[in-house]
Amino acid sequence: DGDVFKYYAQGHWNKSSSGKFVPIINPTTRKTHFKVQACTQKEVNRVMESAKTAQKSWAKTPLWKRAELLHKAAAILKEHKAPIAECLVKEIAKPAKDAVTEVIRSGDLVSYCAEEGVRILGEGKFLVSDSFPGNERTKYCLTSKIPLGVVLAIPPFNYPVNLAVSKIAPALIAGNSIVLKPPTQGAVAALHMVHCFHLAGFPEGLISCVTGKGSEIGDFLTMHPGVNCISFTGGDTGIAISKKAGMVPLQMELGGKDACIVLEDADLDLAAANIVKGGFSYSGQRCTAVKVALVMESVANTLVKKINDKIAKLTVGPPEIDSDVTPVVTESSANFIEGLVMDAKEKGATFCQEYVREGNLIWPLLLDNVRPDMRIAWEEPFGPVLPVIRINSVEEGIHHCNASNFGLQGCVFTRDINKAMLISDAMETGTVQINSAPARGPDHFPFQGLKDSGIGSQGIANSINMMTKVKTTIINLP
Numbered sequence: 001d002g003d004v005f006k007y008y009a010q011g012h013w014n015k016s017s018s019g020k021f022v023p024i025i026n027p028t029t030r031k032t033h034f035k036v037q038a039c040t041q042k043e044v045n046r047v048m049e050s051a052k053t054a055q056k057s058w059a060k061t062p063l064w065k066r067a068e069l070l071h072k073a074a075a076i077l078k079e080h081k082a083p084i085a086e087c088l089v090k091e092i093a094k095p096a097k098d099a100v101t102e103v104i105r106s107g108d109l110v111s112y113c114a115e116e117g118v119r120i121l122g123e124g125k126f127l128v129s130d131s132f133p134g135n136e137r138t139k140y141c142l143t144s145k146i147p148l149g150v151v152l153a154i155p156p157f158n159y160p161v162n163l164a165v166s167k168i169a170p171a172l173i174a175g176n177s178i179v180l181k182p183p184t185q186g187a188v189a190a191l192h193m194v195h196c197f198h199l200a201g202f203p204e205g206l207i208s209c210v211t212g213k214g215s216e217i218g219d220f221l222t223m224h225p226g227v228n229c230i231s232f233t234g235g236d237t238g239i240a241i242s243k244k245a246g247m248v249p250l251q252m253e254l255g256g257k258d259a260c261i262v263l264e265d266a267d268l269d270l271a272a273a274n275i276v277k278g279g280f281s282y283s284g285q286r287c288t289a290v291k292v293a294l295v296m297e298s299v300a301n302t303l304v305k306k307i308n309d310k311i312a313k314l315t316v317g318p319p320e321i322d323s324d325v326t327p328v329v330t331e332s333s334a335n336f337i338e339g340l341v342m343d344a345k346e347k348g349a350t351f352c353q354e355y356v357r358e359g360n361l362i363w364p365l366l367l368d369n370v371r372p373d374m375r376i377a378w379e380e381p382f383g384p385v386l387p388v389i390r391i392n393s394v395e396e397g398i399h400h401c402n403a404s405n406f407g408l409q410g411c412v413f414t415r416d417i418n419k420a421m422l423i424s425d426a427m428e429t430g431t432v433q434i435n436s437a438p439a440r441g442p443d444h445f446p447f448q449g450l451k452d453s454g455i456g457s458q459g460i461a462n463s464i465n466m467m468t469k470v471k472t473t474i475i476n477l478p
């Protein structure tokens with residue numbers, strides 16, 4: 001009942017002394033597909049020790065050599081795209097084609113990071129003292145960027161490979177070491193990705209990947225005194241982590257309730273296509289999914305019809321055959337989604353399709369005439385269910401968007417660029433997309449959430465900078 005995988009530490013593949021495993025349930029079959037080691041706190045301590053030691057010499061490794069190894073890892077990652085994608089299909093029910101895309105995108109991210117890193121880290125500043133009142137030109141200040149130390153990377157289930165390398169690559173190019181705690185669903189894909197870094201020949205201990213139960217090693221990792229930076233993507237756990245973490249820089253990307261505002265003058269075909277893609281791709285399990293459509297009443301009937309026509313064409317089924325909508329990641333996730341749907345039903349939302357669920361598979365559902373008293377108006381289902389709220393003014397739409405505790409991305413559909421800019425300024429989100437659905441990529445764009453959606457900014461350059469500290473040396477002239 002499932003292949004057993006080892007964890008990666010000190011440059012080797014290891015069995016945990018716990019003798020225990022964490023099962024990975026295939027969301028489609030709902031049977032155990034893989035098992036990973038349930039690592040102990042003692043093993044985490046050892047990993048932290050070796051990460052600390054390895055980092056010291058890695059920081060002294062020439063930048064171009066670090067970049068060279070990252071390029072090598074990127075190439076190996078791409079060569080291994082098929083088996084890694086296969087894991088993503090079985091562990092998180094990602095449609096097969098999207099799974100391959102995730103791995104290729106990850107290889108590109110690693111390469112881009114190596115290139116960007118040599119430039120960002122390859123230059124510093126030179127300041128002179130006499131620009132500040134009261135000073136003569138007697139001090140020369142040189143700045144450079146130094147690594148933070150050990151970076152703890154915690155990616156989520158929806159991109160176990162891409163959102164792992166988006167933390168690993170900037171950390172490594174900047175001279176840090178990495179301790180990776182992959183999500184349970186997606187752990188084997190992550191281990192396979194780590195294997196590619198192993199094959200590239202990174203020094204022992206520089207990269208570790210510990211698997212296990214959150215209850216056993218979760219807090220232990222995030223509160224570990226050996227950790228110098230935490231980069232986390234996921235849900236509410238991030239808020240708990242940020243309250244407990246020590247005095248270390250945090251990079252957090254948490255939930256979102258990305259709103260799509262559709263004005264009267266919008267290209268409704270374009271809006272409908274983006275709402276369906278944004279709302280239902282990977283079954284809505286993206287923090288940047290369109291999670292609420294705020295549509296001007298005058299165009300709502302036409303738009304809802306266009307959306308429903310497109311929903312009718314979505315295929316629903318297993319990920320192996322590239323179905324558009326696949327089973328959601330766990331049974332508890334499906335139950336949570338169902339709870340939101342039932343709440344909307346009781347409170348009188350219009351069901352554009354019948355609610356259908358088989359196991360973890362939920363058919364795409366558009367809920368029209370959603371009102372603010374319904375949970376679905378505010379909570380993120382992380383599933384293929386999308387609410388439409390009809391609005392009578394742009395202000396009403398902006399008000400709904402800004403009343404959310406989340407502030408990741410948002411989008412606006414209009415042909416009037418001036419209006420779009422004003423709306424973008426008014427929306428309290430990290431990013432606003434004009435005439436397209438929210439999305440994190442391309443991966444070198446800054447990516448950040450306001451409010452409960454996160455801390456700091458990601459994107460390749462921002463992550464490299466975030467994982468460094470400025471060091472200054474001042475030459476004092478007589």
Ligand code: G3P
Binds near residue numbers: 285286439440441
């Ligand atoms: O849910 C994770 C978030 O980073 C989404 O990424 O590429 O689907 O917009 P993407």
